[in-house]
Amino acid sequence: MNCEGAKDRLLDYLNNELPAADRATLDAHLANCPDCRHELAETKQVWQLMATVPTPEPRPDMRTNFYAMLDTFAEAEAARPTRSWTSILDQIKSFWTPTLAARLAYSLLLVSLGVAAGYWLQQKQSPDVAYRQQIDTLSSQVQEMRQMMMLSMLENPSATERLRAVSYTKDISDVDGRVIDALLTTLNNDPNVNVRLVTLEALADLGHDSRVREGLIHALPQQDSPLVQVALADVMVKLQEKRSLKPLRQMLRQEGLNDLVKSKIEQTIRELS
Template sequence: MKDDKHMSCEHTKGKLTEWLNNNLERNAQMEINRHLAECLSCQEEFAADKQIWDGMGKIRIPEPRGAMRANFYTMLDEFKETEKAAARFSFQSMMESIRDSIPAQWTVPQWTLQVGFSLLLVGLGWVIGSRTNRSTPNVAAYQQQIEALAAQVQDMKSSMMLSLLENPSATERLRAVGYTSEIAQADDRVLEALFTTLNNDPNVNVRLVTLEALTQYAGEASVREGLVKSLALQDSPMVQVAMADVMVKLQEKRSVKALKSLLKKEDLNDLVKVKIEQTIKDLS
């Protein structure tokens, strides 16, 4: 009788994926439901797998972002149009734009703002002085000055993001990762901090958002290599599934070896195993 029950459990688990997808015939569905009603062990396993399955459907697969400087040049074009229409340089408008670019809910040290805005004032003074002292402004030089000013703002944003990633609050770390959408070109410090978060953060949601953020920079070979290496470090089924999706989206064939190694883990979730096997087929 015990052997019959074991056979029934194995048969039931073999139909798990079809059961979750509602692809079973009615008789087979009823047979599994009857077994689940009698077997507490299968009930618990099916409930856990269904939770992961439902979560997989909610994962947003990030698209690699191109033209990372587009937002900045859009702002620059708008600024040039304003210059044509205005008779003088609008200091107040520029300061309000910079102030609004920093989320209001973030608290940063007063000295950080003082130093940052001091740099901006110096930059603006340089721009105004150049325009005042030259009867025929050099457009190329003026654009370089604006780009230098924007680079200073980008550096301030990067510094704030790095600081918030060390916050003990998962909510604050989520905000920090989300701030990468405003960092057009991530330097080595930012990328290293993001990979540290992806590989070590105790919160699964923070890791998922970090994965999406890193995918924005997947045009860089070092980022793609880091994502492949990260596969072996993930223990959450949700993150493992999300990373498999990213590998397919990026068509990162170098990940096949790492995915095969992941399949050898004894405690690998059954649904994750099915997902990874399909991912390997898609990349092969």
């Protein structure tokens, strides 16, 4: 077993989910590989850190309040009149914000222009060339609409919707500056740690872009979550970004820096030096 295969199995190893044969092979590798033993210790510390996050205890009256809420809801539904077209239109109006209307209008304009351009080209050029150009135009418009949808969803107050928005980057073939800026803003400012971690993963996949690399380096001192700090240090190693050494050393001088984060940063500095 090589180091890459061993590291892929560490989580299953810690959770006692490896088959006996694989576990024995991994034990033998760990006995002779100090790097993988260190990686195992680091991974175990991360799990221990996550285990310290307190789980809120349900209040004693939660069950009573829940059933009272259900009764209230059932009574309200029973007394509720049949939905009319007026009520449906009112709901649509409440959802129809000026921003959404402008973005939808812009998208429809792009599609209309694409169809018109495709029809004109079809009249001027051979059928094959016109067809290919029309397909390219529509593909470009679909990409634009995906980016607009993603940017809009990143502003949603729901963390679930923001997670979904970040996942859309995988469907965008040519990510532009607006998307990169929005992802970096989310990484640095989103109140939800899980959203920031998923955003970091999406940005790491775009690491070939110099703007992304620069933004990730500047993001290092702005993180306050130990989980994000550790993950960002891993990304710096993955990208072999030596320009991150200076902000990493500055982070080591921060007061109250988490011991796990400090150990991870020291390891990252060694690997990049």
